[in-house]
Amino acid sequence: MSSTSIVLPDQQTATMPKRSYLNSSYGLKSWLLTLDHKRIAILYLITTVFFFMIGGTAAALIRLNLLTPGGELMSADTYNKVFSIHGLIMVFFFLVPIAPAVLGNFCIPLMIGAKDVAFPRLNLTSWYLFVAGGLLELYTIIWGGIDTGWTFTTPLSTHYVNTHVISGAMGIFVAGFSSILTGLNFIVTIHRLRAPGMTWFRLPLFIWSYYATSIIFVLATPVIAIALALVMLERFTGIGVFDPAKGGDPLLFQHLFWFYSHPAVYVMILPGMGVMSEVVACFSRKRVFGYTAVGFSSVAIAVFSFFVWAHHMFIMGISNYSALVFSLMTMLVAVPSAIKIFNWSSTLYKGSISFDTPILYAFSFIGLFTIGGLTGVFLAALGMNIHLTETYFIVAHFHYVMVGGMVSAVMAGLHFWWPKITGRMYPEMLGRLAASILFIGFNLTFFPQFILGYMGMPRRYHAYPPEFQILNVLSTAGASVLAIGYILPGIYLLWSLKYGKIAGSNPWRAPGLEWQVQSPPLEENFIETPVVDFEAYDFEWLAKHENEVQTVG
């Protein structure tokens, strides 16, 4: 299916390098105590995929329950717990960490020509904090669950529910420090460890968007940490920061929570945008159109994202004037996102596109994120918002951006860098098949939810009026297709670890620095510090140096 003008290198002749980060040392201990950013990335990959499976199981239960209007499968209480677990796990233990901590950890030092991140020990500490938080969350789930939703709404969470709010919040509190430290590490790495000649405007756009993500991590995460600490203490000792009887105000919790959580939704998209830039450039063999615009729009998104949080609170009793301002700001934040979409489309335009799995996922991203982002603008309009808020329209909106956008991008990135990470190719045909299944399954699952929401079906209820059943059945059917779309890559990626074709150092003929070293890379990444004398996405430069690779053995 690949277009005629570009031929990928012949992999028959590629060999596995003798020495690489994967075989530099053996044994469980060498993994659990590793300071190598690439190994830490793999640790994160394993843990986040584990949490994805838990979150996915919860999702399956939700959809099964909604197959019938009466919600026969679960009681209302159980249903509340299941959707809370789904949201908490998917947001805090899958989507927030997966792209920064897996792809970021693996790629950032390689892309900027560094041997490691600035603070390798801190990097490992972050992983342990993440695991500790995850264990607390698992404890919460196993010993009775939590049913506040992922939003910990007060006074529900502080006064009314009898579930394990404290341990659940504690898990996120602890895992939050992992995000903070990862963000801090990336910022310092990007500032201080760039190879000689790697100027800011020679950086791959991937780095720009991870830089923006890290800013959000560093500035926003502490705020949710303190908000959750206050919730835990209010529940535990009865201090009254959010309790009206004691002079507190529950609305303050909403402000603090969304001050983090809105920027956090951009944590759940910006890294995906970074992956998009790499994939789109590589598979259309062109420099990303408007490099500076795409780079600065990442930063703009990060900055704007701090000034829109109250759009989650339009019906909660904020003043009309602040509603007006926040509505306007929210519409503005869509602009830098749109800039990116336009620029990628322009990059694709007249490019020599080869239709391999990563670019198929990138196409999904462009389509689905656009729908998700535009419905966000609907929601930002105050009148529309009153009608649509707390309905399935919201659910569809954020799944289009988070799953359709971000998870597609993560899949694109995972397939794109898989040869670099493991040294082996995944089976291309199955990859394309899975990407198509995902696209179909996704739309079948979530498009009906826009209609349901518009018709007025509220979110977070375990039963619904019978007239909504057809669309719900469609959605559940779609979810089953979606599940296949996730299980399939899970299987063939594992399979490829052993049986995949040997990839060689640069199977995509991509121009990034990470592709100019052997795959899998050496533990120290580069034999000697590289000096960068070429621009990002410089395919002509690449053509001159086609067969030269830094490897050992």
Place this chain on the structure above:
Amino acid sequence: MDSQVIATQPTSAHGEHGHSPHLRHHFATVAQQREAASFGMWLFLLTEIMFFGGMFTAYLIYRNWYYPAFVAGSHWMIMWAGTLNTTVLICSSFTMAMGVYSAEMRNRKALLRYLFITLCFGIVFLGIKAYEWHDEWEHHHVPGLNFSINDFTHVDQRYPQDKPLAPDMAEKTQAYFSLYFMLTGVHALHMLVGVSILVVLLFHAWRGAYTTGHMTTIENFGLYWHFVDIVWIFLFPLLYLISRHQ
């Protein structure tokens, strides 16, 4: 297959700094490593500002809403203790700065002395703070666990011109005390962490570390200590000195 596509730096460039034993393998030069560490520390302090920022925001809002309750609450602070603690912390910041200076001067004895004094100041601060908390517990001023509005619905002997609060405003003093305990509690937690790290630093310094030219750790700890100090400089007027000018 060992030709190279990317230009590389000759390895000799690495040799210039004479391979300091403190240089971690992924940094090219000691200066780079040092810059990275202090940059990381500043970023960390930025996250701390955001962390305290949430509570300061709450303070700002509630103080505006329930000003009389905040005044009444702050009148129960023990002034001498707060003032003394402020002095102690400012002094400790001075000794800490002297500690960093001594490390720079490679003076092990002075470093040990100043770190030790700083440690003592830190412990004194925590002691006085604990005394105050105990006092507040005795007076039933701890929201949630041990609270009564009695003190606020009657005229306080020390402030005879104050009017007693109406019962619903008196309830709001709990917002003041909640924030008081959160802010001073989180601050004290930072002090506790600081004191513990100081013990470790003292031990290393005693064995001769930090005075051989590699003093990034001491420098960064100094930044942390000053930061915690500055937080207190904000807490003191905000919690103790409301309406003192009247």
